Amino acid sequence: MTPILELKGITKRFPGVLANDHIDLSLNKGEILALLGENGAGKSTLMNILYGLYQPDEGEILVNGEKVTINSPTDAINQGIGMVHQHFMLIPVFTVTENVMLGNEAVKQAGLLDRKKAADRILEISNHYNLEVNPDDYSRDLPVGVQQRVEIIKLLYREADILIFDEPTAVLTPQEADELFKIMRSLVKQGKSIIFITHKLREVMDIADRVMVIRSGAMVGETTPAQADKQSLAAMMVGRSVDLEVDRTESKPGELVCSVENLTVADKFQNIVVDDVSLEVYSGEIVGIAGGQGNGQTELVYAITGLQ
Ligand SMILES: Nc1ncnc2c1ncn2[C@@H]1O[C@H](COP(=O)(O)OP(=O)(O)O)[C@@H](O)[C@H]1O
Ligand SMILES: [Mg+2]
Structure with missing residues (x-):
């Protein structure tokens, strides 16, 4: 065919x-x-x-x-x-x-x-x-x-x-x-x-x-x-063999390094894009934030880093 x-x-x-x-x-x-x-x-x-x-x-x-x-x-x-x-x-x-x-x-x-x-x-x-x-x-x-x-x-x-x-x-x-x-x-x-x-x-x-x-x-x-x-x-x-397993040991978090409490962020149209979000990050750990694109992750990061 x-x-x-x-x-x-x-x-x-x-x-x-x-x-x-x-x-x-x-x-x-x-x-x-x-x-x-x-x-x-x-x-x-x-x-x-x-x-x-x-x-x-x-x-x-x-x-x-x-x-x-x-x-x-x-x-x-x-x-x-x-x-x-x-x-x-x-x-x-x-x-x-x-x-x-x-x-x-x-x-x-x-x-x-x-x-x-x-x-x-x-x-x-x-x-x-x-x-x-x-x-x-x-x-x-x-x-x-x-x-x-x-x-x-x-x-x-x-x-x-x-x-x-x-x-x-x-x-x-x-x-x-x-x-x-x-x-x-x-x-x-x-x-x-x-x-x-x-x-x-x-x-x-x-x-x-x-x-x-x-x-x-x-x-x-x-x-x-x-x-x-x-x-x-x-x-x-x-083009070479790869290890698909991430070698991950249990984390031993230290002191609190970042704390977000009841954070709310509006976009330029005044829509609430981050709604009352709280989270804590301890030293030595990786915190994942999951979500489909356009659900407020960008604004959350902008707010935490002072860009917005
Ligand atoms: N318009 C462009 N001008 C110059 N370099 C380009 C352009 N488009 C793509 N490239 C380069 O061609 C290569 C292939 O890119 P691309 O086809 O976008 O890859 P992929 O879609 O697989 O990620 C990359 O090195 C990229 O930087
Ligand atoms: Mg592409």
Whole structure:
């Protein structure tokens, strides 16, 4: 079977950096291909080339066996290629419908926007792929997990068949990530094909059908979760064997060095972003603060360090 997508010999140089070094990659219809690599390995560069944001110095791209030229995201979309970026690109003061329509407006006679038609189509997509959203919600009010769903709907609205997710779980809680994985499964079941970019081994083992590993700009290996384990994936990713166990002895905390009592912080819109938080840190210990991005961690740190 012809792969739905093939990259052949893709090379991209930035001043002083060979970001992609003759990369070959193929994606089959209906599969989730994980592209695994450390920070700086060249994953985003490769996907930005595929999405028309960068031009390769060498190499070619084939869609359904035919060579294509992708000079812009519009070209990519016309080839059925869509990308969910690492950082979302929704307009906060627009509704879900307006965000999805943006750049692809349904228009009534006399040039008026047909919001109703767009909203209906969004609900159709949302039901079909189990992507729950309310078309009338403003995107600034949505949790990141839902914003990401809107980004996915935006691609499906443009009839993308090849979906690229660039580190989609970086901004999600583990629960939201599991939710996203269900969505990805449902997408491939219905014939979509996915390139999933990550540097997290657990995610590769959980969701990928096949794994390609990129290191310092070069494709260094290909495997499947059935053939690999976290240890072997980590070794491929960094190029030497790695110890995944942190050697941790029990901590023996000393005196109290930082005490936060009933701290409340408002953001610039006067929303309470840190709400009555208390914590203590003793010398010689590591205190972890867990939470999805955007839940007040930044403001907590700013307040403790006097920046806010
Ligand atoms: N626009 C750019 N200009 C110069 N160097 C870049 C640019 N984009 C990426 N790079 C460099 O290319 C290499 C690969 O980066 P990137 O593709 O972002 O890696 P990854 O997504 O795997 O973390 C890095 O060394 C990075 O610093
Ligand atoms: Mg990246």
